[in-house]
Amino acid sequence: MSLARALPKNRTGDKSAYHHGDLSDALLVEAKRLVNKYGVENISLRQVAVNVGVSPSAAYHHFPDKESLLKAAAKSAFEDMADFQERALQDLNGISALAVRRRFRALGQSYVGFAKKNPHLFRLAFGPYCAGEDMNREESRPWQMLLAVLQELDEIGDIHPGMRAYAEILIWSTIHGTANLILDGLLPVETVDPVIQSLELALKSAGKVAK
Amino acid sequence: MSLARALPKNRTGDKSAYHHGDLSDALLVEAKRLVNKYGVENISLRQVAVNVGVSPSAAYHHFPDKESLLKAAAKSAFEDMADFQERALQDLNGISALAVRRRFRALGQSYVGFAKKNPHLFRLAFGPYCAGEDMNREESRPWQMLLAVLQELDEIGDIHPGMRAYAEILIWSTIHGTANLILDGLLPVETVDPVIQSLELALKSAGKVAK
DNA sequence: GCCATAATCTGAACATCATTAAGATAAGTG
DNA sequence: CACTTATCTTAATGATGTTCAGATTATGGC
Structure with a gap:
């Protein structure tokens, strides 16, 4: 499970993967990681998205807004x-x-x-x-x-x-x-x-x- | 004292007052008012400044940054x-x-x-x-x-x-x-x-x- | 296998934000 | 009055949240 999360299906070997596979979870994990490091008041949706390797707007297909992502986190x-x-x-x-x-x-x-x-x-x-x-x-x-x-x-x-x-x-x-x-x-x-x-x-x- | 705060010396009658007179306190009061209404995570330095009737950058002559203002608040x-x-x-x-x-x-x-x-x-x-x-x-x-x-x-x-x-x-x-x-x-x-x-x-x- | 549809992601755009720099104005002091 | 200092403004920069139109891929029915 933690392995499946580290290697989303569409990225196992596929170099130019357009679909991430498990973005929702990946965003959550990275959001938590950043919060843990810098505090809630010092993190941005954009940074979370970029660190996951995805454009900022991609996050909005999984969470209606930043607040929702943070609540999930x-x-x-x-x-x-x-x-x-x-x-x-x-x-x-x-x-x-x-x-x-x-x-x-x-x-x-x-x-x-x-x-x-x-x-x-x-x-x-x-x-x-x-x-x-x-x-x-x-x-x-x-x-x-x-x-x-x-x-x-x-x-x-x-x-x-x-x-x-x-x-x-x-x-x-x-x-x-x-x-x-x-x-x-x-x-x-x-x-x-x-x-x-x-x-x-x-x-x-x-x-x-x-x- | 609360009256002196409501009517800063340079504004009591002077319509085109360049100096505010008690900006530091005014910013603090307004910051607290906004936080009380919307929560810390939903207020901006700019809004505080504008509501007090002053340009955003004026605040930086009284507080080094937003965080300092919030800490004072x-x-x-x-x-x-x-x-x-x-x-x-x-x-x-x-x-x-x-x-x-x-x-x-x-x-x-x-x-x-x-x-x-x-x-x-x-x-x-x-x-x-x-x-x-x-x-x-x-x-x-x-x-x-x-x-x-x-x-x-x-x-x-x-x-x-x-x-x-x-x-x-x-x-x-x-x-x-x-x-x-x-x-x-x-x-x-x-x-x-x-x-x-x-x-x-x-x-x-x-x-x-x-x- | 093929195609339509839905799911997913990108790029560019917008308004707003914190912060800074350079300059204008007023107050205080000799 | 002159000069110094404190205070404020304007304009700019780069980052942010969010939206929208469009590109790309997966999926399920044929």
């Missing part, structure tokens, strides 16, 4: 992040309470980790080009992963009943905010772990008021 | 948010525990409230044009306000010792994340209150683990 970047998170969880199986907690931390750390590693892509995925309308939180992979780990956390008794209702939203908001503030230079990078730790503590004990 | 937008938060706290004095908690909620609600009311300005203030380098969290007014209310919360016993260390960072991250996710359409607007409630609960009881 944003959606793809979002999936990249999900991939990144999945890879982070991959080797962390195990049923013990410790293993579960490790997974929870890895989830948060990989979220922020992706943002730090690919700040421009992270900003693209969540910025004004976030395909908010047709993007559904409930069905998104990061959300699903969070729900799964949260379920496990609950099973080992790490979530206090008083906290269950809105735990997912609290966690996502917190981690997402941390990532953004770090990218903006408003929080030092080291704050990820304390924040996650605080979250764990909060989840486990909330409702148990001294009183 | 971002800084100003950040202060606008601080103003908004201050107004929200203005009428909420009182020394009772209830009053303190009301202030805490108002702080978070006004943060998200500003974002919902001026999404483009909020994005400008925190996006890629966030003056991260010369902007200092510790000295920013939102941070100071948070610290003050947190201090009060602590005094009425609403912050568990185990939570004190990173409470500010946890709170800011959470509220900031909520605001951003709401703007992206990934969280419904009603989630603000549950999140704040969860935070209150977390702060008060963390550390008190059932065991």
Whole structure:
């Protein structure tokens, strides 16, 4: 698949290929590459097209305008992040309470980790080009992963009943905010772990008021 | 002052004024107005200049480039948010525990409230044009306000010792994340209150683990 | 195999954009 | 007043998003 993408059917050997074969995908990949390198605000449709080896107007047969291309790239970047998170969880199986907690931390750390590693892509995925309308939180992979780990956390008794209702939203908001503030230079990078730790503590004990 | 800004000295009566008098500020105000209306990605230096009644190149005597103008606008937008938060706290004095908690909620609600009311300005203030380098969290007014209310919360016993260390960072991250996710359409607007409630609960009881 | 039709790409064009350079005008200062 | 400096304008350059007419190739029916 990645090979088929690198060598579109019409270009495998055919030197003077008029039709590209997989322009839509090629444009998307190159758009993401440029965004990742220079940031959304510094890339042009023309540059994307030229780098792919095609005239600027060719892009308009696959995307109605630049914004649509960027929105598609944003959606793809979002999936990249999900991939990144999945890879982070991959080797962390195990049923013990410790293993579960490790997974929870890895989830948060990989979220922020992706943002730090690919700040421009992270900003693209969540910025004004976030395909908010047709993007559904409930069905998104990061959300699903969070729900799964949260379920496990609950099973080992790490979530206090008083906290269950809105735990997912609290966690996502917190981690997402941390990532953004770090990218903006408003929080030092080291704050990820304390924040996650605080979250764990909060989840486990909330409702148990001294009183 | 706002009057002096509306009527720059060289224009008060002088019809053929060559010098504007307060172009720097006028450009900033108009830039913010346009960003607020159309979003950063959809405004041009030229439009800002023309709307102010000046040639595009005039702007370059006050800002080295478009990015600098936008960064200045971002800084100003950040202060606008601080103003908004201050107004929200203005009428909420009182020394009772209830009053303190009301202030805490108002702080978070006004943060998200500003974002919902001026999404483009909020994005400008925190996006890629966030003056991260010369902007200092510790000295920013939102941070100071948070610290003050947190201090009060602590005094009425609403912050568990185990939570004190990173409470500010946890709170800011959470509220900031909520605001951003709401703007992206990934969280419904009603989630603000549950999140704040969860935070209150977390702060008060963390550390008190059932065991 | 052949041809019509649709899909895909190019080239040239347009208006707009950021930015710069050279020169005009006004303000401030001796 | 003269002179220096700050401020603004005009005109130009090269890049950008987008459109349109036309060229090229693939596709599916015969």
